[in-house]
Amino acid sequence: VFNYEWQYTLSCICYHNVCHPFSGRYTDAMQSPRQCRLSNIFTTICLHIVVQDVGALIFWRWSLRNRWLLHYLVKITGMLTAASNPWEQCFLKVFLTSHLIGGTAEGEPCLFPFLFLGKEYSDCTTEGRGDGRLWCATTYDYDRDKRWGFCEKQRRKAEEAEEIYQKAVKILSGTSKKSQKKEVYEKLMKAAGMGHSKALEKVAYAMLFGDYMTQNIPQAKDLFEKLALEGSPKAQTALGFLYAAGLGVNSSQAKALVYYTFGALGGNLVAHMILGYRYWGGVGVPQSCESALTHYRLVANHVASDVSLMGGSAVQRVRLLEEMENPGSTSGMLEEDLIQYYQFLAEKGDVQAQVGLGQLHLHGGRGVEQNHERAYEYFNQAANAGNTHAMAFLGKMYSEGSEFVPQNNETALQYFKKAADLGNPVGQSGLGMAYLYGRGVPVNYELALKYFQKAAEQGWVDGQLQLGTMYYNGIGVKRDYKQALKYFNLASQAGHILAFYNLAQMHATGTGVMRSCHTAVELFKNVCERGRWSERLMMAYSRFKEGDSNSAVVQYLLLAEQGYEVAQSNVAFILDQKQATIFSENETYPRALLHWNRAAAQGYTVARIKLGDYHFYGRGTDVDYETAVIHYRLASEQQHSAQAMFNLGYMHEKGLGIKQDIHLAKRFYDMAAEASPDAQVPVFLALCKLGLLYSLQYLQDVSVRDIMSQVDLDQLLGPEWDLYLMTVIALLLGTVIAYRQRQHQAIPRPAPAQRAPAEQPQQQ
Structure with a gap:
């Protein structure tokens, strides 16, 4: 192991014919360029470099702090010049290469780097060859010397x-x-x-x-x-993420942007998506809708091209905060017991259960993994029982083909026709696709249009989408952008990814609608977020449920960089709960605040309220009641949040960050009760307290001004007197409710009325 000593001010490595023992004093070796040295740190013996051929190139490959860099030393007037930036302490590792086979330099070793067509190569390459064989040069300038051979071992x-x-x-x-x-x-x-x-x-x-x-x-x-x-x-994109998130490195948005840009120039779609979000939201760069549109459209083109007739796997966007606050609410995930129950019903011949399980396994999601083999089995059972929906989905599976179901247009056509003849919209849409693209039948636009219309009339999303496509492109009908827009909008309401994509294209180009960069970006962003990388949302959720918060938060962090609002709020939640240990304790709240802010900017109401809470309590920032009021007011006015209205009522009541006004406080409390039934009990308690305060204020101002002016409730009952009052009111309310329930139970129920003799049925 060799220690490489080099001051930043020095630009050379010199050698001596006599190698002196290393004194161990680093400062002695740094007095002048002629005292630069490479020393073995274990034996304190200087590495002796002997150069016989004056003017020859000597190549060394260095491993610098785990970064593989190539340096070469040139013999010039008794000095060796390094072609790289200096490092204080590095480790030397010499790489040997095997002898070449064939070419013009058989038996000779490779020399790295070598120059080929103006570009340096530091390893064997396939460039310039059509057969994919690896080769290298044995001199630096291949273009001049033409010395080369095959790297057969490599x-x-x-x-x-x-x-x-x-x-x-x-x-x-x-x-x-x-x-x-x-x-x-x-x-x-x-x-x-x-x-x-x-x-x-x-x-x-x-x-x-x-x-x-x-x-x-x-x-x-x-x-x-x-x-x-x-x-x-x-890798460039990953490094950008590490610098953006401050994982393993000091956070640097400038370096992150550089790496993201290089990743995007190399064609990485995740990097393009990240840059699209950054330009859209002005994150670390000047806000630019047109720049965001460029990046998002490029990614959306790839995502849309991957969409199949069967669609991709379904991904649930689970909000961890809402799942914690409402454990009984559905997150879209199916419990294992419920899945087993459906499987039991399917085994007993329940056709609806068979079709439902078939669809779950076809697309995956909701806690069920994608499995085309199981999907085929369930659809086949239901189809044999005469279910048209199952027939149509079997047609889809044969039309697209998969690892388990071979692609077969004729079989697909048979299933589509059976289902369509019985009026099934999925079968009608599949039959329309067959006639539109000539899959198993001659192309017939008239019949395609007919079947798509039948499917669309029954509300089937694929029929609506394909009708829109035919009107947009003028296939079999006169081009009509108004009709295309109508059907694309209908299909988008059902969440069809290609409907969003086509609408985005129309708004981006101003085709059939007024051009709107903002609308186009939002639609393209929606398409991009349905790409294959969205599956990481479920992976992160699974790791969180398994108790691995560190893994979950890193995965959510990357998705948050890509602009997923649900990932941003989940990152903030995990940090807010201090469940991730990869960050120090004093970093958690500031990082959570950042991601609550980004989620709020995308319209998430709870995140906006959290921003108000963080400024109210001083979490990750200084206490700032005025800023808290701004966030609560935004959540109240834009999203009609009952929680935000209640908080504004409290701040008006207390005069925190805003002028104290009991009348406005009551108004906001009333608005909160109207906005949400869940707010009615807290509002009732708050209004009771407010009524008492109003009465005290009235007495203070009117009847017993002099007496009440001497009463200081904070001094008399303590600073938390309002909490005591609310507790008393709550106890009184509970007593009243319990008393009324007991009264209701004590009331004897009337006995059933006896029929009059005249009303008794006559005996025959």
């Missing part, structure tokens, strides 16, 4: 790593077992160790999130830095 190693990687990816996409996924990541580690960059990317992200590996953010950072230097857009 090629075989690369092929083996690629084979391991492909097998691992295939298993990952086809299994849901955690134990099996852990084994897969061990294989990915092996491929990564063999230099496979994509495997290394997956390993680095797994370490970052704690996905089937022990979470290790510092090590993930080192891997991302290595990959970023090799030009990996995914």
Whole structure:
């Protein structure tokens, strides 16, 4: 292990023919350029560099603080000049390469870096070759010397790593077992160790999130830095995220923006999405709707192109705060007991249960993993029982094809026709698609239009979407943007991703509507948030439910950077509850405040109220009643929040951050009671207290001014006298309710009336 000593002011490394023992005094070695040295820190013996060929290039590859950088030293007038920025302490590692096969320099070693077509390469490359074989040069300037050969050892190693990687990816996409996924990541580690960059990317992200590996953010950072230097857009985006979130590094929005920009230039869609959100919200950059539109539209184009007839997996957006406050409320997730109950019904022949379970397994979500094999089984059972919906969905599965169900237009057509003939809108829409694109039948726009209209009339979203597409493009009908807009709007109300995409395109270009950049960005953002990366929402939720808040918060943080409002509020909630230990205690509230602010900017009412609370209590910021009033007022006026109205009433009552006004306090309390039934009891108690205060004020002003002016309730009853009063009122209210219930139970019920003899049925 060699210690590399170099002052920032020095620009060279010099060598001596005689190597003196290292004194151990670092300052002695820094007196002049001729005292720069490389020393072995264990044996205190200086590394002796001997150069025989004056003017020759000597190449060294350095490992600097886990960053793989290439340096070369040039022999110039007795000095060796380094072509990189100086570091105080680094570690030297010399890389050896095997001898080349074939080419013009067989048997010679590679020389890195080498110059090819004006670009430097620090490893064997396939550039310039159509057969994919790895090669390198044996002199620096290949363009001049044409000295090269094949890196056969590296090629075989690369092929083996690629084979391991492909097998691992295939298993990952086809299994849901955690134990099996852990084994897969061990294989990915092996491929990564063999230099496979994509495997290394997956390993680095797994370490970052704690996905089937022990979470290790510092090590993930080192891997991302290595990959970023090799030009990996995914790694550049990840480094941007680390600097933005301050994970493993000091937070720097400037560095984050640089890395995000490089990632986007490399084609990384997540980086484009992050930049789109930043320009849309003015996060670290000047707000620019047009710049946001550019980034979001690019991502939306890719997301829309991946949408299939069956659709992707369904993703629930669970709000952790609401789930905690309302444990009985539905979060969209199905309990295991309920799923087992439906399975029991399906096994007993319940057709509706079979169709429902088929749809759940077809799309996934709500706690059920996507499983086309199970979906096919349930649909097949229901179809055999004559259910048209099941027939139509079997048609969809055969039309698209999957790993389990082979693509077959003829079989799909048969199922669609059976369902359509019985009036099923899903079958009618599928039959329309067959005629529109000629799947198993000749193209016939007239019949396609007919079946889409039938499906749309029954409210089926695919029929509405395809009708809009035909009117938009003028396929089989006269082009009519007004009709297209109508049907796209109808389909968007049901949440169809392509309907949002088409509406976004119309607003972005001003086609059939007035151009609106703001509307287009919001619609494109909606499309982007339905991309494959949205599945991480469920992964983060699962980790949180398993008790791994650190993994959950990091995953939510990345999604928050991408602009997911639900992720921003979930990050803020986890930090607010101090459940994540990767941040110090004094960081949690300021970070939570930041994410409540971003979620509130996207219209989340609870986040806006939380901002008011943070300024009211001084969490993550100084106590600021005036700012708290602003946030409560925004939540009250824009989202009609009962909680915000109640808080404004209290602040008017107390005169906190606003002029004390009992009349306005009563008005806000009344508004809160009208806005939400849940607010009626707290409002009643507050109004009782307010009534007493008003009476005291009235007596003070009118009847016994002199006496009451001497009464200080704070001094008499303590600063919390209003809480005592509310407690007394609550007890009185409870007593009244209990008394009335007891009275009601004590009232004897009337005996059933006896029929009069005349009303008795006659006996025959």
